[in-house]
Amino acid sequence: MTKQPIGIFDSGLGGLTILKALRRQLPQEDFIYFGDTANVPYGSKSKQTVTRFSAAIARFLETQQVKLIVVACNTASALALNELRRQCRVPVLGVIEPGAQAAAAATRNRRIAILGTEATVRSKAYEKAVRKKLADARILQQACALFVPLVEENWANTPATKHVAQIYLTPVKRFRADTVILGCTHYPILKPVLAQLLGKKVQLVDPAQTTARAVAEFLKNGQTTHGKGKLTVYASDDPTRFKRLASRLLGTPISNVHLKKLNV
Amino acid sequence: MTKQPIGIFDSGLGGLTILKALRRQLPQEDFIYFGDTANVPYGSKSKQTVTRFSAAIARFLETQQVKLIVVACNTASALALNELRRQCRVPVLGVIEPGAQAAAAATRNRRIAILGTEATVRSKAYEKAVRKKLADARILQQACALFVPLVEENWANTPATKHVAQIYLTPVKRFRADTVILGCTHYPILKPVLAQLLGKKVQLVDPAQTTARAVAEFLKNGQTTHGKGKLTVYASDDPTRFKRLASRLLGTPISNVHLKKLNV
Numbered sequence: 255m256t257k258q259p260i261g262i263f264d265s266g267l268g269g270l271t272i273l274k275a276l277r278r279q280l281p282q283e284d285f286i287y288f289g290d291t292a293n294v295p296y297g298s299k300s301k302q303t304v305t306r307f308s309a310a311i312a313r314f315l316e317t318q319q320v321k322l323i324v325v326a327c328n329t330a331s332a333l334a335l336n337e338l339r340r341q342c343r344v345p346v347l348g349v350i351e352p353g354a355q356a357a358a359a360a361t362r363n364r365r366i367a368i369l370g371t372e373a374t375v376r377s378k379a380y381e382k383a384v385r386k387k388l389a390d391a392r393i394l395q396q397a398c399a400l401f402v403p404l405v406e407e408n409w410a411n412t413p414a415t416k417h418v419a420q421i422y423l424t425p426v427k428r429f430r431a432d433t434v435i436l437g438c439t440h441y442p443i444l445k446p447v448l449a450q451l452l453g454k455k456v457q458l459v460d461p462a463q464t465t466a467r468a469v470a471e472f473l474k475n476g477q478t479t480h481g482k483g484k485l486t487v488y489a490s491d492d493p494t495r496f497k498r499l500a501s502r503l504l505g506t507p508i509s510n511v512h513l514k515k516l517n518v
Numbered sequence: 519m520t521k522q523p524i525g526i527f528d529s530g531l532g533g534l535t536i537l538k539a540l541r542r543q544l545p546q547e548d549f550i551y552f553g554d555t556a557n558v559p560y561g562s563k564s565k566q567t568v569t570r571f572s573a574a575i576a577r578f579l580e581t582q583q584v585k586l587i588v589v590a591c592n593t594a595s596a597l598a599l600n601e602l603r604r605q606c607r608v609p610v611l612g613v614i615e616p617g618a619q620a621a622a623a624a625t626r627n628r629r630i631a632i633l634g635t636e637a638t639v640r641s642k643a644y645e646k647a648v649r650k651k652l653a654d655a656r657i658l659q660q661a662c663a664l665f666v667p668l669v670e671e672n673w674a675n676t677p678a679t680k681h682v683a684q685i686y687l688t689p690v691k692r693f694r695a696d697t698v699i700l701g702c703t704h705y706p707i708l709k710p711v712l713a714q715l716l717g718k719k720v721q722l723v724d725p726a727q728t729t730a731r732a733v734a735e736f737l738k739n740g741q742t743t744h745g746k747g748k749l750t751v752y753a754s755d756d757p758t759r760f761k762r763l764a765s766r767l768l769g770t771p772i773s774n775v776h777l778k779k780l781n782v
Binding site: 291292293294298299300301302303399400403404406407409413414417418421490491492494495518 | 555556557563567663664667668670671673677678681685755756758759
C-alpha cells in the first residue's frame with residue numbers, strides 16, 4: 255500500500271488549501287490532485303450533478319492507482335461522500351467529519367456557526383456531523399455564495415469583501431457563536447477579515463488542518479516513510495487560469511498542470 | 519420552416535433576458551430554451567471547454583428540430599460561434615454582432631466600453647465586432663466577474679453591488695465612454711445601479727434588444743404568423759434552483775422545466 259499516491263480532488267482550486275495541509279503533515283507521500291475546473295463551482299448545484307462529477311473524478315483517480323481518496327471539496331463531501339464510498343474500491347475521506355469534530359471540541363458555549371456554499375448548507379451535512387459529536391449543540395448555518403468569487407477575483411483583503419462579509423456575519427454575531435466552521439476550501443483565505451469582524455473570542459475552524467491529521471491517522475502504518483513526496487496535478491479545463499490562481503491557495507507555484515477531460 | 523421552434527441557449531439563467539426580448543418581438547414563435555446549469559458559469563472557462571459544452575447543446579437542439587439557434591450567452595457567442603456555425607445544419611445567431619452594431623450606432627464620441635466576463639473580455643470578440651462597424655472607435659474592455667454572482671444572490675439593488683460596481687466602473691468613467699455594452703446576459707438586471715453610477719449621458723446598450731430584432735429580420739418570411747408561441751425549457755441540472763431564479767430574469771414564472779443531462 256505504501257508506494258501508491260494519495261488522490262485528492264476539488265471542484266477547482268480551493269482544495270489546494272487542503273493539499274497544502276496534507277503535504278505538510280505527510281511530506282513523504284505522493285499526491286495526485288484533480289481540480290474540476292470545467293465544471294466548477296459545485297456549490298450552487300444539485301446532489302445528483304455534484305455526485306456525477308465527483309464519481310467521474312474518483313474513477314479517474316482509481317485508474318491512477320491511488321491508495322486513498324480525499325474529497326477536499328466541502329460541497330462534494332457534503333453531497334457525494336456516501337455514494338463515492340459505495341462506488342470506490344479504495345477508502346474515501348471527506349472534510350466534513352474532521353471539521354465537525356474540531357468544532358465540537360473547540361466550542362465552550364455550544365453555539366456553532368457553519369459558513370458554506372448554498373449546496374453544503376442545504377445538505378445540513380455539517381449540522382448532522384456536529385450533532386453526532388455534541389448532541390445538544392445549537393447550530394446556525396449561513397450560505398456565503400459571494401465568498402468564492404471574491405477570493406477568485408483576488409479581492410480577499412479589500413473593502414468590498416469586508417462589506418459582503420459584514421452582511422453574511424450579521425446573523426452569526428447575533429447568534430453568539432463562539433466557534434465558526436469555514437465550510438468551504440476558499441474561506442481560509444478570508445480568515446483575516448472574518449477574524450477581524452467576529453472578534454478574538456470566536457474560534458475559526460479550518461477543516462483542512464483536522465482533515466490532514468485524520469488522513470495521517472487513517473494511514474498509520476501505511477504511510478510512506480522515506481524520500482520526498484511528488485505532486486501531480488490535473489485540471490479538467492485549460493490549466494492556464496488554474497496555474498495563475500494556484501499559488502495564492504497552495505502557497506507555492508505549480509509549474510505543471512495536466513489537462514484531463516472528465517467522462518461524465 | 520415556419521412550424522419549427524427557435525432554439526436558444528445559455529450557460530444558465532441569464533439568457534432568459536434574451537428570451538424575454540425575443541418573445542416580445544416574435545410572440546407567435548415557439549421557443550426551446552436550454553440552460554446549462556450543470557456547467558454554469560462559462561465566463562471563467564477556456565474556449566475549448568465552452569465550445570465543447572455549446573456544441574453538445576446545439577446537437578441537442580438540432581434533435582428538437584429547431585429552425586434556428588440563438589446563442590444567448592455572451593461568452594459562448596464570443597468563444598464558440600464560428601465552431602457552432604461549422605457544425606450545425608441550421609443557422610446560428612449570437613449576441614455579439616447585434617450588440618456591437620447597436621453600440622457603434624449609438625456612440626457620439628466614439629469611445630465605447632464593454633463590460634463582460636473574463637472569457638468574453640479575453641476573446642476581444644466585442645472589440646473586433648465594434649471595429650468592423652466603426653474602424654476608429656476607442657474601446658475599453660472591463661471584466662466584471664462579481665456581477666453574475668451578485669445578481670444570482672438577488673443583491674442587484676444593494677449597497678454591496680453599488681460598491682463593487684463603483685470599482686469596476688472607475689476605469690470606464692476615466693475613459694469617458696459615452697456608450698457601454700452590457701456584454702453579459704445578467705448585467706441588464708444591474709441597469710439601475712450602472713445608470714446611476716455612470717450618469718444620464720452614458721448610453722447602456724443591452725444586446726438583447728438588438729439581438730431580438732436581428733432574429734426577426736433574419737427569419738423575415740419564415741416567421742410564424744398565427745397562434746400564440748409555446749415555450750419549452752430544459753436545464754442540465756436539477757430544475758429547482760432554475761425555477762426559483764427564473765422569474766427574476768424572464769419577468770414571468772416558469773412552471774415546467776425539464777431536466778436534460780448533456781452528452782459532453
